[in-house]
Amino acid sequence: MDKIDSILPAELVEAARKVVTANLAAGRRVTLAESCTGGLVAAALTEIPGSSEMFESGFVTYSNDAKLEILNVSADVLETFGAVSVATAWSMAQGALEATGADIAVAITGVAGPGGGTEKKPVGTVVFARAERGADPGHVVADRKDFGNLGRGGVRLQAALCALELLLPPEAAGDA
Numbered sequence: 767m768d769k770i771d772s773i774l775p776a777e778l779v780e781a782a783r784k785v786v787t788a789n790l791a792a793g794r795r796v797t798l799a800e801s802c803t804g805g806l807v808a809a810a811l812t813e814i815p816g817s818s819e820m821f822e823s824g825f826v827t828y829s830n831d832a833k834l835e836i837l838n839v840s841a842d843v844l845e846t847f848g849a850v851s852v853a854t855a856w857s858m859a860q861g862a863l864e865a866t867g868a869d870i871a872v873a874i875t876g877v878a879g880p881g882g883g884t885e886k887k888p889v890g891t892v893v894f895a896r897a898e899r900g901a902d903p904g905h906v907v908a909d910r911k912d913f914g915n916l917g918r919g920g921v922r923l924q925a926a927l928c929a930l931e932l933l934l935p936p937e938a939a940g941d942a
Contacts, residue, residue, distance in 0.1 A: 772813045774806075775923060781930040782810035782817075788938035789820040796933050797868035798824040799837055799858035801849065802876040802892060806926045822868040827858065837861030850875050850887050852908040855895035859908075863897045871897045872932045878921040890914045892925040896932045 772779050789796055798807050808824030811817050825836055830849055833839040839857040847853040858873035876892030883889035895908040913924045931939070 770813055770815075774810055774813060778806075778810045778923065778926055778930075779813050781927055783814050784938070785930050785933045786811060786814040786817045786820060788935050789933065790816065792935040792937070794869040794935060795820055795822045795867065797822045797862045797866045797871045798929070799862040799871060799873035800824060800826050800929075801828055801833070801858070801874060802878045803874050803922050803926050803929065804828065806922055807872075807874065807929045810926060810930065822866045823862075825858075825862055825865075833858060833861075837865070848887070850877055850891055850893055852893055852895065852906065852910065855893040856897070856906050856908050859895040859897035860903065863899060869899050870933065872929050873897075874925050874929045876921065876925055878918045878925075879915060880918060883915075888912070888915070890916060890921050892921065892928070894925075894928055894932055 770779055800807055805826045811821045827833045827836050830844050834841060837858050838861045839854060843853045843857050855873045855875050859871045862871040873895045877883050877887055877889050879889035890913040893910045911928060913921050
C-alpha cells in the first residue's frame, strides 16, 4: 500500500483507507453529519486517494441552530433529549441522508471537553447513529460511548475511529 503523507494520526488514516476501499468495492456513497468531531472524519476520508468516488458530503453542524437549519433536526428533539442523545444523532443521520444522494449516513455528537459535561453526559460522552437509504426508518441504529476524559483531542480521535467503523459495509466490518 502506498504511504499517505498526512498530518492526521496514522491509525485514523488507516481506518479511513479501509472505509474507502470497502465502500468503493460495495459501490456505496457515504455522507457524514459531524458535531464534536468538527469534520475530522471527513478530513480522514479525503486523505485517501479515490475517496471522491464514495464520499458524497460532510456536514459540520456544531451548533444546535445548524442541526435545526441544515439537518432538519426537530427543535422538540433537541429540547427534550439534548444535542448529545440518540434521538439527536439519529435525526442528524436521517437529515444528512435526506439532503444527499448517499447510500449511508453516519452522525456523531458528543462532549469533547474540557468543559460542557454534566453528571448524565460527562466529558467523553459521544453518541453515534447510522442511517441507510431504503432501511426501515423505525429501526434506529445508534450507540452511546463513554470514552472518559481523554482530553479534547483524544475524545475526538476515538469518536472519529468509531464513526469510521460504522461506515464499513457489513461484509467488511469483521475485517476492521
